Amino acid sequence: MQFVGRKTWAIAEGYIPGESHGPAPAMTSHEACCILNPSDQAAHVAITIFFEDRDPTGPFRFEIPARRTKHLRVNNFEDPEKIPYDTPYSSLIESDVPIVVQHTRLDSRQAENALLSTIAFPAG
Amino acid sequence: MQFVGRKTWAIAEGYIPGESHGPAPAMTSHEACCILNPSDQAAHVAITIFFEDRDPTGPFRFEIPARRTKHLRVNNFEDPEKIPYDTPYSSLIESDVPIVVQHTRLDSRQAENALLSTIAFPAG
Amino acid sequence: MQFVGRKTWAIAEGYIPGESHGPAPAMTSHEACCILNPSDQAAHVAITIFFEDRDPTGPFRFEIPARRTKHLRVNNFEDPEKIPYDTPYSSLIESDVPIVVQHTRLDSRQAENALLSTIAFPAG
Amino acid sequence: MQFVGRKTWAIAEGYIPGESHGPAPAMTSHEACCILNPSDQAAHVAITIFFEDRDPTGPFRFEIPARRTKHLRVNNFEDPEKIPYDTPYSSLIESDVPIVVQHTRLDSRQAENALLSTIAFPAG
Numbered sequence: 457m458q459f460v461g462r463k464t465w466a467i468a469e470g471y472i473p474g475e476s477h478g479p480a481p482a483m484t485s486h487e488a489c490c491i492l493n494p495s496d497q498a499a500h501v502a503i504t505i506f507f508e509d510r511d512p513t514g515p516f517r518f519e520i521p522a523r524r525t526k527h528l529r530v531n532n533f534e535d536p537e538k539i540p541y542d543t544p545y546s547s548l549i550e551s552d553v554p555i556v557v558q559h560t561r562l563d564s565r566q567a568e569n570a571l572l573s574t575i576a577f578p579a580g
Numbered sequence: 581m582q583f584v585g586r587k588t589w590a591i592a593e594g595y596i597p598g599e600s601h602g603p604a605p606a607m608t609s610h611e612a613c614c615i616l617n618p619s620d621q622a623a624h625v626a627i628t629i630f631f632e633d634r635d636p637t638g639p640f641r642f643e644i645p646a647r648r649t650k651h652l653r654v655n656n657f658e659d660p661e662k663i664p665y666d667t668p669y670s671s672l673i674e675s676d677v678p679i680v681v682q683h684t685r686l687d688s689r690q691a692e693n694a695l696l697s698t699i700a701f702p703a704g
Numbered sequence: 705m706q707f708v709g710r711k712t713w714a715i716a717e718g719y720i721p722g723e724s725h726g727p728a729p730a731m732t733s734h735e736a737c738c739i740l741n742p743s744d745q746a747a748h749v750a751i752t753i754f755f756e757d758r759d760p761t762g763p764f765r766f767e768i769p770a771r772r773t774k775h776l777r778v779n780n781f782e783d784p785e786k787i788p789y790d791t792p793y794s795s796l797i798e799s800d801v802p803i804v805v806q807h808t809r810l811d812s813r814q815a816e817n818a819l820l821s822t823i824a825f826p827a828g
Numbered sequence: 829m830q831f832v833g834r835k836t837w838a839i840a841e842g843y844i845p846g847e848s849h850g851p852a853p854a855m856t857s858h859e860a861c862c863i864l865n866p867s868d869q870a871a872h873v874a875i876t877i878f879f880e881d882r883d884p885t886g887p888f889r890f891e892i893p894a895r896r897t898k899h900l901r902v903n904n905f906e907d908p909e910k911i912p913y914d915t916p917y918s919s920l921i922e923s924d925v926p927i928v929v930q931h932t933r934l935d936s937r938q939a940e941n942a943l944l945s946t947i948a949f950p951a952g
Contacts, residue, residue: 461949467699470614560841578949694942820943
């Protein structure tokens with residue numbers, strides 16, 4: 457396997473809608489930080505969350521095994537703290553091996569869901 | 581913190597739908613220019629808005645404090661002028677320190693909302 | 705103005721839904737090729753459209769004046785031919801001065817509209 | 829034609845919703861891997877699919893003729909195996925000639941469809 461990915465990524469958008477319609481957990485409003493680790497080594501990932509009016513929080517730590525993906529739901533982040541709903545934030549993702557990161561939101565505040573997604577910004 | 585981001589970004593899409601459904605301000609149709617400043621210095625940001633049939637307007641000036649994000653609603657831009665609704669535009673974002681920029685629209689012209697988002701183009 | 709953009713861009717997705725709900729033209733299902741020309745010279749743009757099972761068509765030629773944007777609706781392309789609905793295609797955008805390109809679809813086949821958008825791939 | 833594209837791409841998101849509303853196949857929930865081959869040679873493409881809790885599967889092999897696009901529906905992948913629904917995955921796309929890749933999902937689990945799309949990450 458060739459060298460695929462980057463070690464530092466950023467996502468400027470971030471917002472977990474506080475309301476939902478439809479069966480949980482699939483249709484619960486959420487944001488996902490999708491990470492692919494195509495390498496042959498486990499990736500140790502640290503995510504820092506930035507806010508508009510307070511200091512950043514984190515790092516939130518995750519291990520992505522070799523040749524695996526993890527679709528991390530930001531709603532489920534717990535350590536060091538929960539991410540508040542209905543609050544703008546941004547994410548910085550740092551890894552010790554190259555990874556690929558994509559940002560997705562499912563918004564089911566209204567009766568029908570809406571989606572957005574983008575490859576994150578490869579920062580380093 | 582390592583050096584993360586770029587000083588010049590561009591967003592070719594831009595359109596604020598003039599109608600909305602649902603409770604304001606959350607469900608009001610809007611566009612957001614989401615900016616992350618992960619650095620240890622305040623970012624002084626100047627946004628120029630381009631149109632199809634008139635000269636550009638701006639700069640719209642914002643300060644993003646160190647280690648903060650701002651999700652700027654284009655609907656709220658006021659100085660030097662309001663951005664008209666139902667009008668195609670593009671954005672050029674220039675900063676004195678590296679930042680990361682993402683573009684998002686919430687369109688609630690119909691009863692259920694739709695979303696789009698993309699990392700902006702890192703131009704310099 | 706600094707040098708912003710690239711001269712060659714590609715969009716791999718492309719599909720104009722053949723049905724629509726809601727008032728035309730705003731809510732008509734469509735794809736847009738949004739182009740920003742932030743430079744001080746007019747951009748002469750040539751778009752080639754690729755298909756799954758026939759030779760490409762084009763070039764479709766457009767001029768984007770200096771310091772202007774154009775949100776080109778692919779539905780309205782006419783010369784050398786119309787782009788068929790309900791048909792997968794891709795786009796290659798070539799310009800004589802640097803530009804920035806973003807791809808957007810509004811899909812109103814069902815009662816409520818859906819949106820997608822991404823910055824195009826800067827290919828050269 | 830100048831040299832356009834890259835030989836290795838990655839998509840970190842991936843999820844085929846297991847339910848759909850509306851007429852098949854257009855409105856069936858699906859993911860598409862849209863590939864443009866603008867070159868004068870056929871592209872031989874190998875796609876590897878990564879999961880959260882098992883080894884990757886593939887390669888899924890496709891030929892994209894010269895100057896053609898293919899919008900590959902992941903739902904239709906069959907050899908060496910089907911991709912399960914309602915299961916997070918990621919994709920690595922490798923080609924022997926430069927191509928451009930974009931990722932799209934149509935989600936019709938609820939009565940109205942939602943869309944997401946992003947240019948894939950150009951990894952090599």
